[in-house]
Amino acid sequence: MSTPDETAAPPQPFGEAEGAPSPGGSAAALPPPDADLAAPSPLPAEFVRYAVALEAPELAWGYLNGRLTAADTGTLAFLRRCDLGPGPGEAFARIHAWATDPSPLAAVCREIVDGRTARGDDAEDPRRVWDHLELSHRLSPGGTDGGETGERQLAAGRREFLLSRAASGRGMNWQDSSALLGTDRPEEVDAAFERGEELVGVAVIGLALTHPDATAILPRVARALARALASSDPRLRHQGIVALAHTARLHGTVDRRCLDLLRRCPRGSEADDDLWAYVPRRRLPWWLWRHRLGEPPRRWLRRIGRALFGARNGG
Secondary structure (H helix, E strand, C coil): CEEEEECCCCCCCCCCCCCCCCCHHHHHCCCCCCHHHHHCCCCCCHHHHHHHHCCCHHHHHHHHHHCHHHHHHHHHHHHHHHCCCEEEEHHHHHHHHHCCCCHHHHHHHHHHHHCCCCCCCCCCHHHHHHHHHHCCCCHCCCCCCHHHHHHHHHHHHHHHHHHHHHCCCCCCCCCCCCHCCCCCHHHHHHHHHCCCCCHHHCCCCHHHCCCCHHHHHHHHHHHHHHHHHHHHHHHHHHHHHHHHHHHHHHHHHCCCCHHHHHHHHHCHHHHHHHHHHHHCEEEEECCHHHHHHHHHHHHHHHHHHHHHHHHHHHC
16 A cells, blocks of 8 residues: 655755745745754644645645645645636546545655646645645644744745735636635635636635634625725625625624625615624614614604503503
């Protein structure tokens, strides 16, 4: 039974791969990693999926060199295949197909890594992203302090492996609505707004459906609503409203900025309904109360007052 390649030559340190290109000049800025990053250790898929936009050779290299378990390799391959759709995600589909069988999985991963240059893929050293991920995981909450050098390296790696890829559209298939409904990296949405992507509203809905933290979702929902209102774009406005409704339903929360923008939208929307149903009423504004009760609050209170006064006087 084949196992991850133990005979391969030791990879170059992060940021120092011989002959590796420097996309956007960022690779040259990356200092070498600390010595204790050299030992491979599996990283959790739930961490990796939000931290970077992996290319297929990088995912394959990570499995072959012990950075991921077979199960997590399959999980990430499935998610990236969903990000990219049937054509661009074909290499990820092949990895996912063999994720439960170590021998074919290792063979497929080795073929993808070895063939990346011949296929015309980016020839940058696949190890570099894993050095970044290991440092990022170590510096995450609960990890050890990497000092000023580690923080600089972390920022450079984030620019190269997440922000730059998002800015160029490499992280998602921006022509496929079904792929965008699985968006789970806020940086992808930010970059799409900057590029003026036509389907950015679909990605905002996807973020609302998939991201675990409402504080990462709501600012992007607000950006969609603000842009829609400024440009009188009814489709983007509706997409922002749907995203806000999903956030209320899944997370039970909303923020002041989204409420202020929602007030400028027509009443009776999905967001109105789900905010009323899933967010604590004490956090909702008076205008939504007024809409849901169906008449002005003062008139409603006067009716209650008359009813109470009449009851006390035997009327």
